[in-house]
Amino acid sequence: MFSLSSTVQPQVTVPLSHLINAFHSPKNISVSVSTSVSSKQHRDTVPEHDTPSSEPVLNLRDLGLSELKIGQIDQLVENLLPGFCKDKRVSSHWHTSHVSAQSFFENKYGHLDMFSTLRSSSLYRQHPKTLRSICSDLQYFPVFTQSRGFKTLKSRTRRLQSTSERLAEAQNIAPSFVKGFLLRDRGTDLESLDKLMKTKNIPEAHQDAFKTGFAEGFLKAQALTQKTNDSLRRTRLIVFVLLLLGIYGLLKNPFLSVRFRTTTGLDSAVDPVQMKNVTFEHVKGVEEAKQELQEVVEFLKNPQKFTVLGGKLPKGILLVGPPGTGKTLLARAVAGEADVPFYYASGSEFDEMFVGVGASRIRNLFREAKANAPCVIFIDELDSVGGKRIESPMHPYSRQTINQLLAEMDGFKPNEGVIIIGATNFPEALDNALIRPGRFDMQVTVPRPDVKGRTEILKWYLNKIKFDKSVDPEIIARGTVGFSGAELENLVNQAALKAAVDGKEMVTMKELEFSKDKILMGPERRSVEIDNKNKTITAYHESGHAIIAYYTKDAMPINKATIMPRGPTLGHVSLLPENDRWNETRAQLLAQMDVSMGGRVAEELIFGTDHITTGASSDFDNATQIAKRMVTRFGMSEKLGVMTYNDAGTLSPETQSAIEQEIRILLRESYERAKHILKTHAKEHKNLAEALLTYETLDAKEIQIVLEGKKLEVR
Numbered sequence: 001m002f003s004l005s006s007t008v009q010p011q012v013t014v015p016l017s018h019l020i021n022a023f024h025s026p027k028n029i030s031v032s033v034s035t036s037v038s039s040k041q042h043r044d045t046v047p048e049h050d051t052p053s054s055e056p057v058l059n060l061r062d063l064g065l066s067e068l069k070i071g072q073i074d075q076l077v078e079n080l081l082p083g084f085c086k087d088k089r090v091s092s093h094w095h096t097s098h099v100s101a102q103s104f105f106e107n108k109y110g111h112l113d114m115f116s117t118l119r120s121s122s123l124y125r126q127h128p129k130t131l132r133s134i135c136s137d138l139q140y141f142p143v144f145t146q147s148r149g150f151k152t153l154k155s156r157t158r159r160l161q162s163t164s165e166r167l168a169e170a171q172n173i174a175p176s177f178v179k180g181f182l183l184r185d186r187g188t189d190l191e192s193l194d195k196l197m198k199t200k201n202i203p204e205a206h207q208d209a210f211k212t213g214f215a216e217g218f219l220k221a222q223a224l225t226q227k228t229n230d231s232l233r234r235t236r237l238i239v240f241v242l243l244l245l246g247i248y249g250l251l252k253n254p255f256l257s258v259r260f261r262t263t264t265g266l267d268s269a270v271d272p273v274q275m276k277n278v279t280f281e282h283v284k285g286v287e288e289a290k291q292e293l294q295e296v297v298e299f300l301k302n303p304q305k306f307t308v309l310g311g312k313l314p315k316g317i318l319l320v321g322p323p324g325t326g327k328t329l330l331a332r333a334v335a336g337e338a339d340v341p342f343y344y345a346s347g348s349e350f351d352e353m354f355v356g357v358g359a360s361r362i363r364n365l366f367r368e369a370k371a372n373a374p375c376v377i378f379i380d381e382l383d384s385v386g387g388k389r390i391e392s393p394m395h396p397y398s399r400q401t402i403n404q405l406l407a408e409m410d411g412f413k414p415n416e417g418v419i420i421i422g423a424t425n426f427p428e429a430l431d432n433a434l435i436r437p438g439r440f441d442m443q444v445t446v447p448r449p450d451v452k453g454r455t456e457i458l459k460w461y462l463n464k465i466k467f468d469k470s471v472d473p474e475i476i477a478r479g480t481v482g483f484s485g486a487e488l489e490n491l492v493n494q495a496a497l498k499a500a501v502d503g504k505e506m507v508t509m510k511e512l513e514f515s516k517d518k519i520l521m522g523p524e525r526r527s528v529e530i531d532n533k534n535k536t537i538t539a540y541h542e543s544g545h546a547i548i549a550y551y552t553k554d555a556m557p558i559n560k561a562t563i564m565p566r567g568p569t570l571g572h573v574s575l576l577p578e579n580d581r582w583n584e585t586r587a588q589l590l591a592q593m594d595v596s597m598g599g600r601v602a603e604e605l606i607f608g609t610d611h612i613t614t615g616a617s618s619d620f621d622n623a624t625q626i627a628k629r630m631v632t633r634f635g636m637s638e639k640l641g642v643m644t645y646n647d648a649g650t651l652s653p654e655t656q657s658a659i660e661q662e663i664r665i666l667l668r669e670s671y672e673r674a675k676h677i678l679k680t681h682a683k684e685h686k687n688l689a690e691a692l693l694t695y696e697t698l699d700a701k702e703i704q705i706v707l708e709g710k711k712l713e714v715r
């Protein structure tokens with residue numbers, strides 16, 4: 001800090017009193033002030049400095065200022081001594097009045113360690129002799145250190161604070177090592193106080209003030225030294241204690257350092273989990289997958305038995321299926337059934353932007369696993385490490401990672417007892433090298449559960465909560481086609497939460513239905529204020545669907561009708577297939593179209609063609625889709641015959657218009673059938689709509705009561 005070179009000098013300032021001396025020494029005045037010519041001439045007339053004397057005698061060249069023109073000198077003097085040039089009232093008293101000179105300087109420049117600054121300046125190097133004398137003299141001055149901006153200090157010091165006060169202020173701001181410098185110099189100050197007073201001929205009257213100032217400064221400095229020493233001692237103590245603790249830790253646990261290594265981000269730890277508490281019992285509705293994995297369990301339980309008989313088991317098993325169908329759970333269950341360690345890794349963990357990191361993680365994982373065989377390594381999201389998108393810039397090192405994985409899989413023998421289970425939602429996306437024999441060569445499909453599976457899963461999770469006896473899991477299962485195991489678990493959980501919020505003691509069908517609708521269609525929009533007119537239209541529209549479903553032989557049974565807004569819908573009627581439908585008959589498809597038509601037909605019949613609404617658009621979409629597929633894909637149109645028409649672009653215009661014609665006919669016939677039913681059952685239609693307006697939601701039983709003309713019990 002104090003070895004600033006001349007290029008980065010902060011305000012290099014020539015010592016004041018000596019400058020004044022320099023300016024006022026008779027020789028120099030003749031040179032610097034009376035010379036009004038150019039600098040060249042100026043330099044010629046300057047006599048060489050060769051007068052050794054007790055008082056330092058300076059000229060401008062000695063100070064490196066000989067190049068200065070008169071105007072610049074004035075500028076310099078004005079900078080150093082504002083007002084000096086205006087009233088040339090400056091006398092030699094200036095350099096004797098230390099306190100005032102000092103405070104004046106501080107006012108303008110803050111505390112400046114001029115001594116050191118000067119020494120390090122190029123000025124000093126050029127004129128060592130002269131400046132050394134200045135410096136040696138300056139040692140007796142309090143050391144200044146630049147501490148703050150000019151303006152602030154000036155405005156403050158107008159209040160004529162004592163020097164020592166300001167010095168203390170500066171010390172508080174200066175970093176401790178700077179303080180160190182300040183303090184060292186202070187020692188010399190004390191010794192030489194008397195000497196200084198003598199050499200500087202301080203007038204009697206000022207001596208006391210001078211001494212007091214010095215004493216104050218000295219005491220403050222002492223206190224500061226004490227503080228600095230204390231904090232130094234404290235730091236040393238803390239470091240020492242930490243060191244001791246470290247050594248102790250190492251002695252007690254020699255693996256501490258290894259732990260540190262394995263828990264760093266790049267080289268993450270691989271810890272197995274014992275899966276005793278997860279068995280095949282916990283995985284419901286995926287019987288085939290469980291059966292296929294059963295032999296893997298047997299192998300893990302006793303690898304030797306298998307190899308003795310010459311049996312060969314795959315090293316890698318790929319679990320393929322949509323998210324949430326229980327792939328992870330199955331893998332855990334395999335480890336749990338066999339009671340072996342389970343290593344979990346997610347493919348995305350290996351997908352690193354840094355060279356070698358993914359590969360080294362794979363290496364670590366396999367090394368650990370081999371040391372603990374028999375065991376199961378599970379790699380979730382295998383496609384994110386073993387996908388085909390190898391050379392993509394987003395995954396610069398995935399090729400390396402895959403190669404490492406392949407090398408590891410090839411590197412151990414089948415009887416070593418390590419089984420690698422990978423899971424993926426997109427088997428097509430996997431790198432072909434991964435699914436070759438000897439790697440992931442066994443595929444087990446884990447599909448979405450069927451109605452039987454869903455019932456089992458629902459029962460399993462219902463058993464973990466309190467539920468009413470009237471709850472029929474099968475009804476919920478029938479209404480949750482396409483739900484995964486994870487979604488069904490969520491459904492039961494949401495129902496339990498709903499029951500708790502409503503202050504009920506057990507979960508009933510109502511809560512289960514509620515959470516099913518919530519998952520399917522978004523939350524209810526109770527806050528939406530729907531005017532009576534729209535409510536009435538919705539009620540007739542929905543009961544239109546319900547009436548058609550009820551009176552059409554091949555339609556699915558009704559589950560529920562509601563005019564409660566939910567998600568984007570104003571109301572809906574839900575139908576339940578008795579079973580998951582693998583196939584649908586022509587009659588069933590036509591019935592579905594009729595039920596869809598029911599809503600619009602109802603609006604038309606009740607409110608007239610002028611008042612039909614846009615609310616039926618999705619119904620039409622649905623009906624049109626069914627008709628289109630019947631004609632173009634299922635060969636269900638007599639006119640177009642048993643043929644599929646997939647690519648519309650390759651069809652002749654005649655064929656296209658024939659298809660359109662057929663679809664139109666199907667829709668028209670459907671519309672007429674719906675109209676006929678609603679006209680025939682106008683009374684039931686009205687009753688149902690009114691019941692909906694009163695109760696908002698009606699379940700299958702209630703709908704039946706209304707349609708049979710009986711009165712609903714008040715709920």
Ligand SMILES: Nc1ncnc2c1ncn2[C@@H]1O[C@H](COP(=O)(O)OP(=O)(O)OP(=O)(O)O)[C@@H](O)[C@H]1O
Nearest residue numbers: 282283284322323324325326327328329485486489
């Ligand atoms: N068949 C099932 N039987 C019981 N619970 C299931 C089943 N399927 C899913 N679950 C529940 O859902 C949770 C999530 O399933 P899991 O993580 O095993 O699905 P996943 O197929 O691995 O999904 P992803 O592909 O998203 O990783 C399980 O912890 C379990 O609670």
Ligand SMILES: [Zn+2]
Nearest residue numbers: 541599616619
């Ligand atoms: Zn509708």
